[in-house]
Amino acid sequence: MDESELLALRRRIDAIDEEILKLLSERGRCARRVGELKQGAIYRPEREAQVLRRIAALNPGPLPESAVRTIFREIMSACLALEQPLKVAYLGPAGTFSEAAARKHFGSAPQFVSLASIDEVFREVEAGNIDYGVVPIENSVEGMVGVTHDLLLLHPLQICGEVMLRIHQHLMSLAPSLAAVKRVYSHAQSLAQCHEWLSRHLPDVPYVPVASNAEAARLAAQDPDAAAIAGEAAAERYGLTVLAANIEDDPNNTTRFLVIAKHDAAGPSGRDKTSLVCSAPNKPGAMHRLLEPLAHYGVSMTKLQSRPAKSGLWEYVFYIDVEGHRLDEPVRQALAALEERATFLKLLGSYPAAAW
Numbered sequence: 509m510d511e512s513e514l515l516a517l518r519r520r521i522d523a524i525d526e527e528i529l530k531l532l533s534e535r536g537r538c539a540r541r542v543g544e545l546k547q548g549a550i551y552r553p554e555r556e557a558q559v560l561r562r563i564a565a566l567n568p569g570p571l572p573e574s575a576v577r578t579i580f581r582e583i584m585s586a587c588l589a590l591e592q593p594l595k596v597a598y599l600g601p602a603g604t605f606s607e608a609a610a611r612k613h614f615g616s617a618p619q620f621v622s623l624a625s626i627d628e629v630f631r632e633v634e635a636g637n638i639d640y641g642v643v644p645i646e647n648s649v650e651g652m653v654g655v656t657h658d659l660l661l662l663h664p665l666q667i668c669g670e671v672m673l674r675i676h677q678h679l680m681s682l683a684p685s686l687a688a689v690k691r692v693y694s695h696a697q698s699l700a701q702c703h704e705w706l707s708r709h710l711p712d713v714p715y716v717p718v719a720s721n722a723e724a725a726r727l728a729a730q731d732p733d734a735a736a737i738a739g740e741a742a743a744e745r746y747g748l749t750v751l752a753a754n755i756e757d758d759p760n761n762t763t764r765f766l767v768i769a770k771h772d773a774a775g776p777s778g779r780d781k782t783s784l785v786c787s788a789p790n791k792p793g794a795m796h797r798l799l800e801p802l803a804h805y806g807v808s809m810t811k812l813q814s815r816p817a818k819s820g821l822w823e824y825v826f827y828i829d830v831e832g833h834r835l836d837e838p839v840r841q842a843l844a845a846l847e848e849r850a851t852f853l854k855l856l857g858s859y860p861a862a863a864w
């Protein structure tokens with residue numbers, strides 16, 4: 509090893525770090541001043557999405573895109589906290605995928621609050637005790653989360669963002685090896701998602717469903733004969749060793765979360781979605797007529813989900829996501845036409861499509 513070159517490189521790294529720190533401080537001062545000039549919401553999801561997309565496109569390497577995104581996510585998180593410390597609630601307990609989604613979206617600067625139900629997340633945001641709520645809306649394997657759909661219809665809240673989270677399940681334990689595991693705790697959905705792996709590697713032990721993956725990890729941390737299936741955050745939080753990683757049967761398993769607030773994204777980011785819920789008159793061709801304006805104005809639909817209306821038997825409401833912001837001209841016109849044809853329509857908000 510060339511000692512003098514090593515020394516020179518480390519000196520260079522120290523000098524670079526000082527430069528980075530100076531620039532970060534300057535960035536923080538700019539953000540704080542932006543905060544003073546702002547009217548309305550301090551947190552601007554459309555601007556944050558643009559910053560992340562721009563940085564990813566500019567990245568010259570050698571750092572991978574994911575590393576650069578994570579670093580800039582944290583920089584913005586810290587800058588935003590200088591303008592306004594945020595309170596973000598998620599469906600708890602701590603260590604669940606909902607917490608991972610909240611941190612992926614907001615970075616680590618906000619104060620995170622774990623709440624016991626999706627209903628409580630909506631209520632606390634509506635009451636103004638919490639600035640933003642992160643709630644699951646659909647999973648690529650399990651389908652829609654019904655309660656979140658119902659609450660979006662009931663509460664006067666808006667969607668201001670979405671988060672896509674790849675769900676990786678790990679088997680974790682205090683036990684040194686698989687052979688020592690005598691029972692497995694997890695949420696019923698996670699047990700189902702790892703069914704093939706479990707029947708191949710741990711066919712003879714009981715699988716015990718519990719309230720959440722985080723609860724499973726907490727139990728496994730008290731019992732050296734037990735293992736839990738949960739996400740990585742739970743292993744860290746409860747001091748468990750991952751005995752087998754990525755044991756989910758479907759490697760593309762992804763959950764989509766929504767960020768709810770009292771406002772949506774004030775303007776377009778360049779790659780946006782708009783969500784709405786509506787109902788159609790109960791007569792032949794009504795659904796076709798309802799959706800016709802989307803085709804007419806060239807607006808793409810990314811989701812159409814029906815759900816029983818709580819008003820009567822065999823009546824449905826339709827949850828629709830389209831590409832574009834409500835202020836983009838084709839979306840604005842399509843929504844106006846759609847509203848005329850629907851018996852009921854509620855705009856749930858426009859927001860940047862998940863940046864990563």
Ligand SMILES: C=C(O[C@@H]1C=C(C(=O)O)C=C[C@H]1O)C(=O)O
Nearest residue numbers: 539542551552555556584587588
């Ligand atoms: C600085 C701003 O405020 C916040 C912080 C941002 C940042 O650090 O880049 C971006 C958007 C806002 O959430 C801004 O609106 O430009």
